[in-house]
Every structure is written in C-alpha cells, then in structure tokens.
Amino acid sequence: DSGVTQTPKHLITATGQRVTLRCSPRSGDLSVYWYQQSLDQGLQFLIQYYNGEERAKGNILERFSAQQFPDLHSELNLSSLELGDSALYFCASSPMGTSGRSEQYFGPGTRLTVT
Amino acid sequence: AQKVTQAQTEISVVEKEDVTLDCVYETRDTTYYLFWYKQPPSGELVFLIRRNSFDEQNEISGRYSWNFQKSTSSFNFTITASQVVDSAVYFCALLFNAGNMLTFGGGTRLMVKP
Numbered sequence A: 001d002s003g004v005t006q007t008p009k010h011l012i013t014a015t016g017q018r019v020t021l022r023c024s025p026r027s028g029d030l031s032v033y034w035y036q037q038s039l040d041q042g043l044q045f046l047i048q049y050y051n052g053e054e055r056a057k058g059n060i061l062e063r064f065s066a067q068q069f070p071d072l073h074s075e076l077n078l079s080s081l082e083l084g085d086s087a088l089y090f091c092a093s094s095p096m097g098t099s100g101r102s103e104q105y106f107g108p109g110t111r112l113t114v115t
Numbered sequence B: 001a002q003k004v005t006q007a008q009t010e011i012s013v014v015e016k017e018d019v020t021l022d023c024v025y026e027t028r029d030t031t032y033y034l035f036w037y038k039q040p041p042s043g044e045l046v047f048l049i050r051r052n053s054f055d056e057q058n059e060i061s062g063r064y065s066w067n068f069q070k071s072t073s074s075f076n077f078t079i080t081a082s083q084v085v086d087s088a089v090y091f092c093a094l095l096f097n098a099g100n101m102l103t104f105g106g107g108t109r110l111m112v113k114p
Helices: none
Strands: A005-007 A010-013 A019-024 A031-038 A042-050 A053-057 A064-068 A074-078 A087-094 A110-114 B003-005 B010-014 B019-021 B024-026 B032-039 B046-052 B059-061 B064-069 B074-079 B088-096 B108-113
Touching (some): A005 A087, A010 A019, A042 A064, A074 A087, B003 B088, B010 B019, B024 B074, B032 B074
Parallel strands (some): A010 A110
Antiparallel strands (some): A005 A019, A019 A074, A031 A087, A064 A074, B003 B024, B032 B088, B059 B064, B088 B108
C-alpha cells in the first residue's frame, strides 16, 4: 500500500459526460501528479500540482482540468468525454515540488470506461 | 527531449530462470534519475528503485539487481531465480533534475510459468 488513495476505482460513463476523479496524497506529500495509461499512448504525464499551485503540465487535453485543495487532495475533471478517454488514470505523490530527489508513489488508479 | 525505450515488449520464462529486462534512455541532461516500477495484474504501480546519474554502482535487493551503465545509456533490471509472483509489466522511467514528470518506457510484460 503506497499510502496514496484514489476514488472511485472504476467509472463507467457515456460519451459527452463529465466525471471527477479524486486523489489523496501520502501524508506529508505536497506534490500530486496525474498520469494517464492507455493502450495506444502508454503511460503519460498529465499535470502536477504542488501545495495548491500548478507546477508542470504535460499532454493534458483542454477538456481536462485539475486542482489541488488546501487539504492537499486533488481532483481531475474530465469533460465532454470521448471513447478515446477510456484509460487507467493514476495519481502519484511526492514530498517536494521537484521530484528528482524523491520517488513518486502511485495510487491504485481509477479505471475509466467511456461507452 | 527525453526518451525511454524498452525494446522487449514481452518475455516468457519458466520459474527459477534468470531474466534481464532492458532499458535504454536518451537525455541531454547531465543530472537525471532513473526508476523501475512494477505493475502486477491488479493494476497498481509499485516503486522498485531510483538511481541518480552520478551513482553508477550496481544495486542488489534480494533476487532483484540493477545494472546502470552511463556509457551505453542503459539501466537494466535482472530477476534471479524468477517466481510466478514476478509476472507483471515492468516500466523503466526517466526524470531530469529540474523536471517533475516521469517519462516512461513502453513496458515489458514478464510472464513466469510454473
């Protein structure tokens, strides 16, 4: 158990809908990262927040957004969903803003299926 | 640009065989970090090891060992006396010093048969 929690574990929804994925980092970690794992794109970094502020952005679509709250939990919002958004979405956390000095620990993931 | 290549998409071995998973990386940075993660069938990503670019010492942890060679830009992972529980997808990843995002390779699916 990494200490990172994600809810829900599974989500099935229809095209055009909007969903929210939730992540709670390990105790004491200030950074939260979101990654997407899909069959065609592999594991890709989406976005990072550090202590409530956006720190880095990867291949995140404009239909997707995230935020980190004062209690450090984070939410990833996916809107106007398309079939291609079906994937496993991981959250990871680390203590610092620049994570080279420490590992990123991953949550169990949320499996999103868009039908 | 950073890139991680895991040329072996799938490896199948019989229990107790040794197996090496290859990882080759590209980066222009002189300071960077390399990682291995394991993704068992249950789906979670489990951290295995982190090495920085200044430490080329090989590392051994039980049946696992890692060989880091800067000269060939490789960070290979060997499992000795493989077990069925080692069956998983293994990912190699790279992170440069000032960066925050892990760049993952495509993964190697290891199947250990009894």
